[in-house]
Amino acid sequence: MKTLIIFNRQPYDGSDVAWNGLRLAENLHKRGETVRIFLMNDSVDLARECAAVSAGYDHDLGAMLRGLYRDGVALKVCGTCQARCGLYKNEPYFAPEVKGTMNDLGDWVLESDRVLTF
Numbered sequence: 001m002k003t004l005i006i007f008n009r010q011p012y013d014g015s016d017v018a019w020n021g022l023r024l025a026e027n028l029h030k031r032g033e034t035v036r037i038f039l040m041n042d043s044v045d046l047a048r049e050c051a052a053v054s055a056g057y058d059h060d061l062g063a064m065l066r067g068l069y070r071d072g073v074a075l076k077v078c079g080t081c082q083a084r085c086g087l088y089k090n091e092p093y094f095a096p097e098v099k100g101t102m103n104d105l106g107d108w109v110l111e112s113d114r115v116l117t118f
Contacts, residue, residue: 002034004112006105007043010086011061012054018046021118022064029073036112037068038105040078043118045086047077047093066094076100076108 005025011018029035045051046065053060069075079099083090093099109115 001113002036002111003028003114003116004036004038004108006038006040006115006117007046008041008117010042011046011051012057013042017118018043018061019059019064021116022061022068024116025068025073026064029068029071034074035068036074036076036108037065038076038078038100038108040081040085040105042086044077044081044093045088047075047095047098048086048088048091049094050088050091051086062094069095069098076104078102078105 005021007018007021009017025035025037039046046062051062075098077093077098077100079101082093082099
């Protein structure tokens, strides 16, 4: 089974939405599920090295994402959103190869058994 998880929200928005989505991705991946993550809108800050952990948070969400990526979870980050969204507009993503397109997202949606959004 393939699960696509789409993130849209700013990582450190005062909630645990991004943290819970990353925890779910990790849990499914450990169970042998094929997990793909696509970041768009303000969630693109998760993939930026310059994004710092906000005060009051005890988890580094960017480090969690990079760990999942190193562990084999597929990741794409909206290329258009790089310049338009997040607190760190125009800052590069931690790996150039994660830059994605709407075509990438469309392909992943069509190939997935489940699509979840956070």
